Amino acid sequence: xxxxxxxxxxxxxxxxxxxxxxxxxxxxxxxxxxxxxxxxxxxxxxxxxxxxxxxxxxxxxxxxxxxxxxxxxxxxxxxxxxxxxxxxxxxxxxxxxxxxxxxxxxxxxxxxx
Amino acid sequence: xxxxxxxxxxxxxxxxxxxxxxxxxxxxxxxxxxxxxxxxxxxxxxxxxxxxxxxxxxxxxxxxxxxxxxxxxxxxxxxxxxxxxxxxxxxxxxxxxxxxxxxxxxxxxxxxxxxxxxxxxxxxxxxxxxxxxxxxxxxxxxxxxxxxxxxxxxxxxxxxxxxxxxxxxxxxxxxxxxxxxxxxxxxxxxxxxxxxxxxxxxxxxxxxxxxxxxxxxxxxxxxxxxxxxxx
Numbered sequence: 001x002x003x004x005x006x007x008x009x010x011x012x013x014x015x016x017x018x019x020x021x022x023x024x025x026x027x028x029x030x031x032x033x034x035x036x037x038x039x040x041x042x043x044x045x046x047x048x049x050x051x052x053x054x055x056x057x058x059x060x061x062x063x064x065x066x067x068x069x070x071x072x073x074x075x076x077x078x079x080x081x082x083x084x085x086x087x088x089x090x091x092x093x094x095x096x097x098x099x100x101x102x103x104x105x106x107x108x109x110x111x112x113x
Numbered sequence: 114x115x116x117x118x119x120x121x122x123x124x125x126x127x128x129x130x131x132x133x134x135x136x137x138x139x140x141x142x143x144x145x146x147x148x149x150x151x152x153x154x155x156x157x158x159x160x161x162x163x164x165x166x167x168x169x170x171x172x173x174x175x176x177x178x179x180x181x182x183x184x185x186x187x188x189x190x191x192x193x194x195x196x197x198x199x200x201x202x203x204x205x206x207x208x209x210x211x212x213x214x215x216x217x218x219x220x221x222x223x224x225x226x227x228x229x230x231x232x233x234x235x236x237x238x239x240x241x242x243x244x245x246x247x248x249x250x251x252x253x254x255x256x257x258x259x260x261x262x263x264x265x266x267x268x269x270x271x272x273x274x275x276x277x278x279x280x281x282x283x284x285x286x287x288x289x290x291x292x293x294x295x296x297x298x299x300x301x302x303x304x305x306x307x308x309x310x311x312x313x314x315x316x317x318x319x320x321x322x323x324x325x326x327x328x329x330x331x332x333x334x335x336x337x338x339x340x341x342x343x344x
Contacts (some may be wrong), residue, residue: 006305006306006310007304007305007306007309007310008304008310008336008339008340008343010306010310011310011336012340012343073313076306076311077267077270077271077311078270
């Protein structure tokens, strides 16, 4: 996946990430309903389990890709002057990079302990 | 019956304006086109395109009470008064209800709306099974009136780059044709961020099509072909 993904590839990524986000969110909601109430140690043990951890990381990465494609689509439609579009796209990319870094930090802290 | 008609003559008017007309002799079976003809008889400077009068030629696409449609297929008794008639949105107005359709035809030409055959052409005729022919139903009926494309917000934002629902429906008409052999060229031409992928399935095109066609579905079918081509 590159930031260059345009047209067909972007559309396909949008669809695939949407499916994954939907499946993950639904399973998470169902899990919360079944196990309600959940305390900190319960949360912690489930989310440091490798399978859950990896699927959560995939979820967030999908969300970032989905957001990049979707918001870029909106900007291409509505932000006409190329300078404005460039600034907004850069801001979006920076925001998503910061979120990815944060995600990685959390993952590292979970793996270490 | 009361009418509000968009008027603009670039030679004499600085700005477009809405002119009121009242017609008395309206019968139940009259279409909007008949009323426009009566208005033209009253005021001969009024200009609009029309030809066949039965929804086949696609000349009289106008914006009726905010929705695109063919004047010849819009029954007056089903319209709310005052009936507001404007040129189709987003196109340059030449005069009154007449718009410049060049941009629309440019996109139509760009999708190469003709069969491309690479094999030697058969001596007598191309044969198609009834099943192959069936695939063209809902595609070949398009009369290129432009109701769909000029109702499409994606076309409003990017009229120079986005092909628009009419051209894309026509593109799929040739992609779906068993006789056409330019599938991958056609798909390649439509890839990229603008030409087809500005479509966000808003479905205004489906709402307004006077022939009841479904450009959004055709666009989706093109996307499916692209995925198949990719895999």
